[in-house]
Amino acid sequence: MTDDITLTIDERPVTVPEGTTILQAAKSVGINIPTICYHEFCTSNGLCRICVVEVEGSRTLVPACVAKVSQDMVVRTRTPRVVNARRTILEMLNASVDLSEDENIQDLMHEYAADEARFPLAEPRQHAILDDNPMYIRDYAKCILCWRCVQVCADDAQYTYAINFSGRGYHTSISTYYDLPLTETTCVFCGQCVGVCPTGALKPKREWLMELGYTPDQIMQMTRTERKSRMRRPQASA
Amino acid sequence: MIQPDRIVSTTCPYCGVGCNLQMHVRNETIYRVTTPFDAVVNRGTLCVKGRYGYDYVYNKQRVTTPLIRKKLQKPGKRTQAFDLDEWRQVSWDEALDYTTQRLVEIYQRDGSDALAVYCCAKATNEDNYLLQKMFRALFQTNNIDHCTRLCHAGSVVALQMAVGSSAMSNTAAEVIHNDVFILTGANASENHPIIALQMKKAIQKYGAKLIVVDPRRIELVNYATLWLPEKPGTDVPVFSAMAHVILKEKLFNPEFIDTRTENFQDFAASMEKFTPEFAEIVSGVDRNLIVAAARMYASAKNGAIYWALGIPQHVHGTDNALALINLALLTGHIGRLGTGLNPLRGQNNVQGASDSGAMPWHYPGYQRVDDEAAAIKFEKGWNQPSGSLNRQLGLTTTEIVSHIAPDGVRAIHIMGENPMMSEPDLNHTRHQFEQLEFLVGQDLFINESHAFADVFLPAATFAEKDGTFTNTDRRVQRVRQVIPPRGESRADWEIICDLAQRIEARLEVPTARWDYAHPSEILEEMGTLVTEYAGVKYKRIEQVGLQTPVYDDNHPGTPFLFAEKFPRGRGKFHPLEYHACAESIDQEYPFILTTGRVLEHWHGGSLTRHSWLDDLYPEALVEINPVDAEALGVKSGDTVNVRSRRGSIHLRCKVTEKTTPGVVFIPFHFHEAPANILTIEAIDPLAKIPEYKSCAVAVTRASEKDLKNPEAQQARGRY
Numbered sequence: 026m027t028d029d030i031t032l033t034i035d036e037r038p039v040t041v042p043e044g045t046t047i048l049q050a051a052k053s054v055g056i057n058i059p060t061i062c063y064h065e066f067c068t069s070n071g072l073c074r075i076c077v078v079e080v081e082g083s084r085t086l087v088p089a090c091v092a093k094v095s096q097d098m099v100v101r102t103r104t105p106r107v108v109n110a111r112r113t114i115l116e117m118l119n120a121s122v123d124l125s126e127d128e129n130i131q132d133l134m135h136e137y138a139a140d141e142a143r144f145p146l147a148e149p150r151q152h153a154i155l156d157d158n159p160m161y162i163r164d165y166a167k168c169i170l171c172w173r174c175v176q177v178c179a180d181d182a183q184y185t186y187a188i189n190f191s192g193r194g195y196h197t198s199i200s201t202y203y204d205l206p207l208t209e210t211t212c213v214f215c216g217q218c219v220g221v222c223p224t225g226a227l228k229p230k231r232e233w234l235m236e237l238g239y240t241p242d243q244i245m246q247m248t249r250t251e252r253k254s255r256m257r258r259p260q261a262s263a
Numbered sequence: 264m265i266q267p268d269r270i271v272s273t274t275c276p277y278c279g280v281g282c283n284l285q286m287h288v289r290n291e292t293i294y295r296v297t298t299p300f301d302a303v304v305n306r307g308t309l310c311v312k313g314r315y316g317y318d319y320v321y322n323k324q325r326v327t328t329p330l331i332r333k334k335l336q337k338p339g340k341r342t343q344a345f346d347l348d349e350w351r352q353v354s355w356d357e358a359l360d361y362t363t364q365r366l367v368e369i370y371q372r373d374g375s376d377a378l379a380v381y382c383c384a385k386a387t388n389e390d391n392y393l394l395q396k397m398f399r400a401l402f403q404t405n406n407i408d409h410c411t412r413l414c415h416a417g418s419v420v421a422l423q424m425a426v427g428s429s430a431m432s433n434t435a436a437e438v439i440h441n442d443v444f445i446l447t448g449a450n451a452s453e454n455h456p457i458i459a460l461q462m463k464k465a466i467q468k469y470g471a472k473l474i475v476v477d478p479r480r481i482e483l484v485n486y487a488t489l490w491l492p493e494k495p496g497t498d499v500p501v502f503s504a505m506a507h508v509i510l511k512e513k514l515f516n517p518e519f520i521d522t523r524t525e526n527f528q529d530f531a532a533s534m535e536k537f538t539p540e541f542a543e544i545v546s547g548v549d550r551n552l553i554v555a556a557a558r559m560y561a562s563a564k565n566g567a568i569y570w571a572l573g574i575p576q577h578v579h580g581t582d583n584a585l586a587l588i589n590l591a592l593l594t595g596h597i598g599r600l601g602t603g604l605n606p607l608r609g610q611n612n613v614q615g616a617s618d619s620g621a622m623p624w625h626y627p628g629y630q631r632v633d634d635e636a637a638a639i640k641f642e643k644g645w646n647q648p649s650g651s652l653n654r655q656l657g658l659t660t661t662e663i664v665s666h667i668a669p670d671g672v673r674a675i676h677i678m679g680e681n682p683m684m685s686e687p688d689l690n691h692t693r694h695q696f697e698q699l700e701f702l703v704g705q706d707l708f709i710n711e712s713h714a715f716a717d718v719f720l721p722a723a724t725f726a727e728k729d730g731t732f733t734n735t736d737r738r739v740q741r742v743r744q745v746i747p748p749r750g751e752s753r754a755d756w757e758i759i760c761d762l763a764q765r766i767e768a769r770l771e772v773p774t775a776r777w778d779y780a781h782p783s784e785i786l787e788e789m790g791t792l793v794t795e796y797a798g799v800k801y802k803r804i805e806q807v808g809l810q811t812p813v814y815d816d817n818h819p820g821t822p823f824l825f826a827e828k829f830p831r832g833r834g835k836f837h838p839l840e841y842h843a844c845a846e847s848i849d850q851e852y853p854f855i856l857t858t859g860r861v862l863e864h865w866h867g868g869s870l871t872r873h874s875w876l877d878d879l880y881p882e883a884l885v886e887i888n889p890v891d892a893e894a895l896g897v898k899s900g901d902t903v904n905v906r907s908r909r910g911s912i913h914l915r916c917k918v919t920e921k922t923t924p925g926v927v928f929i930p931f932h933f934h935e936a937p938a939n940i941l942t943i944e945a946i947d948p949l950a951k952i953p954e955y956k957s958c959a960v961a962v963t964r965a966s967e968k969d970l971k972n973p974e975a976q977q978a979r980g981r982y
Contacts, residue, residue, distance in 0.1 A: 065300065066300040066306070066307055087873070092867075100960060125264070125732070126264045158878075158879070159875045159876075159878035159879060160311065160314075160315045160875070160879070161315075174917050180467065180468075182307070182308050182460060183308070183460065184463045184467070202765075205980065208879070208977060208978060208979055208980065209978050209979065209980040210980045210981075211980055211981055211982065212861060212980070213311060213981050213982065214311040214312070214314075214315065214879060215308065215310050215311055215314065215456065216309060216311065216315065217307075217308055217309070219314070220297055220298065220307065220308075220309070220314075225264060229295050229296075229314075229315065229877075231295065231318065231877075232265060232294040234486035234530055235265060235292070235294055236265060237264070238862075239289070241321060243293040245318065245321045245322060245323055246323055249877075249878055249881070249975075252875065252878060253878075
């Protein structure tokens with residue numbers, strides 16, 4: 026039996042079991058803290074920092090998805106400092122990544138009045154679409170490095186370890202070992218990664234072909250060689 | 264970004280795990296499959312087949328109009344017609360009238376024994392219930408079976424003998440409550456991928472210990488505390504030697520044995536000869552490993568055993584399963600949460616098809632056909648004259664094939680199955696099929712079996728109909744129509760009802776009832792005849808499935824069995840003897856062949872070889888251990904010839920330690936190199952299951968020119 030902890034979130038008293046995160050504690054009283062990289066069924070890593078809150082006595086803002094509650098903690102989830110941090114995070118993400126398919130981030134951009142042109146000199150991350158297998162494509166121009174795909178490929182679900190971070194800083198990306206095509210890695214194409222990808226960076230291949238303008242009939246008539254082809258444009262002759 | 268018109272929740276059509284699928288549909292095209300993270304069975308995870316393998320629904324080779332063969336087929340001269348040019352597109356009326364006429368003609372001329380039917384573990388409970396009802400009520404035949412015979416028949420018979428029930432005793436997700444579990448004859452990572460994930464989690468996060476007993480170094484060996492690499496077919500000595508150690512070291516559970524079991528003394532006496540030394544000689548497993556495994560399992564708080572087809576698919580398959588049951592009874596590792604005897608069922612609905620009576624010895628609910636009270640019950644239930652139902656046990660799957668003869672089986676109706684890929688000794692099966700007088704195929708594709716048919720009835724896929732599947736842990740789950748049936752295809756239950764009504768009209772008999780408006784009415788009818796399904800109603804399983812038995816409308820279902828007692832009363836120990844496999848190796852055929860499946864494919868290949876899944880694993884590969892490969896002078900990718908006394912195939916080899924020296928493994932999905940050309944039609948005397956897991960073969964180098972499709976190749980890095 027764990028001890029209960031009482032704290033204050035946005036001036037409201039909250040009692041939760043020891044070990045609860047600030048995010049869960051807030052949720053238990055209906056206070057919504059925005060998240061991006063967090064996923065209820067994945068290990069939280071506090072990567073994106075959109076969930077930061079102000080904790081009295083703490084020098085820095087605290088990521089609510091990983092920070093545990095403590096007795097008499099005083100948490101404020103929407104101070105000007107917090108809002109400013111969240112807005113900046115959104116503006117920086119938007120400056121380098123194609124967020125067009127992430128409805129959650131789009132809503133947050135709107136909610137926090139993020140300025141899409143805040144960083145006009147920023148260089149968007151450029152990645153060619155990786156189409157190296159018959160099941161799903163990887164469009165890392167849309168990747169926000171939330172790490173969910175890596176987590177579910179590893180100990181959160183599949184124990185397959187086919188993908189991980191590669192590179193440093195701005196050049197960080199998700200990759201296979203030595204950039205091998207997925208077919209030649211330990212990948213078993215379970216698609217857990219596709220299931221948790223928030224931005225459309227990972228997508229079933231047939232869905233992607235439909236987006237490119239192929240009709241379902243054209244897709245299903247493709248020969249194996251056509252399916253493997255890396256240069257693909259919508260065409261009536263398929 | 265595509266927005267779905269709708270998202271439909273249904274159950275995966277592949278393996279027995281029974282994962283929930285959320286199918287996203289746009290313009291009647293399924294384009295994405297997801298699954299909720301709170302799904303009771305699979306918790307947000309899927310495997311490659313569940314997530315991407317539905318595209319066979321849209322495959323261009325799928326047949327969606329009824330067909331009749333242009334050229335009349337004669338017994339002995341029957342041929343295979345894969346080409347649509349050899350078929351005539353007809354109306355449903357014509358196809359069903361023709362089927363009626365031919366079946367009734369043969370029935371009236373040669374009687375009930377001339378007819379046989381293969382039901383289908385891929386189809387719904389409702390489809391199977393109706394098909395067996397049609398043949399039992401209208402044609403008075405019990406020649407009704409499905410692929411359970413080729414799969415867990417040995418386990419079913421053994422469990423019936425020892426405890427009186429034949430399903431998995433526990434819920435798959437309970438594996439996290441095991442502290443020691445044995446996995447034998449099962450490659451869960453490839454064949455029950457989601458259960459394998461739960462096993463890995465149990466080991467990595469909950470500290471469970473795994474003992475793998477398997478001739479193959481399956482992926483889960485990476486997670487195992489002990490691996491006992493036995494020779495194929497030596498399960499009785501290995502597990503009995505474990506029992507021997509448990510008896511000698513007094514690690515058994517005397518209280519459980521006293522209160523819950525019988526026949527202990529006879530059993531204990533028969534274990535005397537199974538010393539670890541004897542088992543080592545027979546099985547090749549180090550005696551110390553056997554002792555260690557026995558101590559680990561017996562001293563567990565919660566021990567459980569999981570097995571799949573490596574156990575039953577032997578001529579002594581029933582004995583193999585009994586050896587496992589003996590261990591559970593000896594240690595009392597059954598009847599509690601996190602313990603148990605768990606045969607992992609292969610097909611999405613093999614449990615349900617068996618429950619629905621798609622078997623030659625049982626009506627729905629395992630009520631024996633030779634039991635007078637049961638027969639009378641079904642005569643009443645199906646509105647049939649008293650004494651009309653056949654009291655004789657029918658023919659099993661393999662027996663149906665071997666009984667095709669002028670005075671034996673003349674006509675077969677096949678729903679979904681593909682015996683021309685899945686039966687052992689396919690050259691013999693082919694010869695037998697050629698002798699048939701009439702064959703009905705009811706399926707999606709003209710597969711190797713339906714190519715022999717006279718009439719083809721195009722069925723709807725799982726995504727185009729409503730119904731229920733019963734998964735491996737006895738959970739009855741909803742299958743929902745996602746898209747309208749393609750072309751003129753119809754749900755199996757509708758085809759059967761239409762056909763049965765035509766047959767009844769022609770026979771001028773009272774109706775057994777075929778006027779259902781919805782499959783829910785069929786399941787309710789089955790519930791009136793099968794007590795375990797009495798409380799399973801569609802309205803109760805809209806969100807979460809119910810685990811049978813469900814005795815009435817208020818019964819909550821049964822997550823684990825045998826808490827108080829066994830269905831037969833006491834659990835019965837069975838004394839065992841060691842019997843060798845049907846065929847042993849010799850100088851001419853020096854390798855043991857064992858067959859099975861791979862992650863990317865399903866059985867005879869009707870579904871997955873018509874899916875993009877085939878791109879991931881496009882050709883048959885024989886697995887050879889590096890030691891043997893060096894002796895043969897072959898390396899991965901080389902073409903080899905594998906032959907047995909019954910046939911020969913050519914395929915590329917994969918040199919891997921996944922198979923042990925002296926043993927080669929071939930998956931049986933590939934018509935270009937069907938493993939079952941090689942397998943032996945030797946069957947277990949009790950369960951009638953063929954010995955797919957062991958026969959003697961020779962392997963020699965061959966040329967790539969011998970391959971039927973040498974272009975099909977895909978480099979893969981997965982284990």
